[in-house]
Amino acid sequence: MSLFQTIIILASLGFVIRALVRCVKKQISLWLFLLWTTLWAGVVIVAIYPVIINRLADFVGVGRGVDLIIYVAIGVIVYILFKQQIRVGKVEKDLAQMVQTKAVDEAFNLVAKEKGSDKEI
Amino acid sequence: MNACVVVPAYNEEKRIGEVLAELVKLEIPIVVVDDGSSDETAQVAGRFNVIVARHMVNLGQGAALRTGTELAMKLGFETIMHFDADGQHDVEIIRPMLDALAKNEHDVIFASRFLGEKLVMPTYKKVILIAAKIFGRVFLQIKFTDPQSGLRAFTAAAYHSLRWRANDFRHCTEILINVARSDLRWRELPTIVRYDSYSTAKAKRPQMRMAWKMLMEALFR
Numbered sequence: 419m420s421l422f423q424t425i426i427i428l429a430s431l432g433f434v435i436r437a438l439v440r441c442v443k444k445q446i447s448l449w450l451f452l453l454w455t456t457l458w459a460g461v462v463i464v465a466i467y468p469v470i471i472n473r474l475a476d477f478v479g480v481g482r483g484v485d486l487i488i489y490v491a492i493g494v495i496v497y498i499l500f501k502q503q504i505r506v507g508k509v510e511k512d513l514a515q516m517v518q519t520k521a522v523d524e525a526f527n528l529v530a531k532e533k534g535s536d537k538e539i
Numbered sequence: 540m541n542a543c544v545v546v547p548a549y550n551e552e553k554r555i556g557e558v559l560a561e562l563v564k565l566e567i568p569i570v571v572v573d574d575g576s577s578d579e580t581a582q583v584a585g586r587f588n589v590i591v592a593r594h595m596v597n598l599g600q601g602a603a604l605r606t607g608t609e610l611a612m613k614l615g616f617e618t619i620m621h622f623d624a625d626g627q628h629d630v631e632i633i634r635p636m637l638d639a640l641a642k643n644e645h646d647v648i649f650a651s652r653f654l655g656e657k658l659v660m661p662t663y664k665k666v667i668l669i670a671a672k673i674f675g676r677v678f679l680q681i682k683f684t685d686p687q688s689g690l691r692a693f694t695a696a697a698y699h700s701l702r703w704r705a706n707d708f709r710h711c712t713e714i715l716i717n718v719a720r721s722d723l724r725w726r727e728l729p730t731i732v733r734y735d736s737y738s739t740a741k742a743k744r745p746q747m748r749m750a751w752k753m754l755m756e757a758l759f760r
Contacts, residue, residue, distance in 0.1 A: 521610075
């Protein structure tokens with residue numbers, strides 16, 4: 419086994435252990451843990467048997483296995499960024515709505531209270 | 540006339556006192572929206588006979604104006620005017636704008652820096668605004684003389700048509716687009732905006748980023 423393969427396997431094992439600890443602490447769901455474990459298991463398998471990725475690259479018509487990995491990785495990253503962007507936008511919108519509603523209600527109630535005490539606005 | 544002036548303010552403790560001192564002389568109800576300031580803006584505003592609404596966090600001028608406008612409408616005001624807190628706007632324009640609106644011939648009145656006899660502003664600002672005007676005409680199909688007019692008055696009924704979504708400074712252009720695409724009757728009145736070192740420093744906006752965002756919104760909206 420090469421040094422590169424050893425590093426990949428140890429790093430993957432580290433990521434899975436970390437995910438397991440988070441899952442036990444209920445910081446992440448079981449489904450996310452399983453997804454994460456599957457992902458790193460796939461990385462380990464490809465590291466041990468690189469021929470798999472080369473065959474897959476041949477099958478889909480991409481020249482080299484490493485090219486296929488790069489294309490898939492870019493696709494996944496762009497998709498994650500897109501999803502995150504949507505999520506951040508929604509959170510921002512909800513936050514703005516909450517802050518604005520609170521500001522309007524508080525000021526309105528204050529005015530209503532002062533009107534009750536005959537103070538001119 | 541049942542009118543209200545909405546003043547959005549973010550970290551304006553140095554200037555808002557002077558602005559409100561002038562505004563209260565007009566004896567028109569005023570709503571100040573403190574947009575999550577970290578200074579004493581709300582406290583300074585609270586010394587005057589005005590209604591103060593506060594955002595817990597800074598959302599941007601567009602959001603502050605939306606809060607102020609919706610509060611004014613909830614309080615029953617039928618005419619809303621937007622006025623900056625940094626002392627750039629001329630208080631003298633408020634009455635003519637509200638009077639023009641009271642004639643019921645228009646739904647929205649904009650103040651334009653380009654209709655006055657003399658365009659008094661820093662050269663860089665003039666260049667940016669002229670470029671923005673051309674940009675607006677070509678890409679957004681808006682034919683207003685002032686592409687970034689922040690001084691405006693409108694009826695509560697018109698608000699539903701011109702309601703803006705942008706929380707930041709893009710609301711200026713978004714309102715112009717919404718008015719241009721609606722059946723609202725609008726008019727521009729000339730005004731002079733005062734530029735001093737304080738307001739110029741405050742008004743430094745990421746112009747290119749704003750222009751890019753507006754272009755993208757115009758194309759994909």
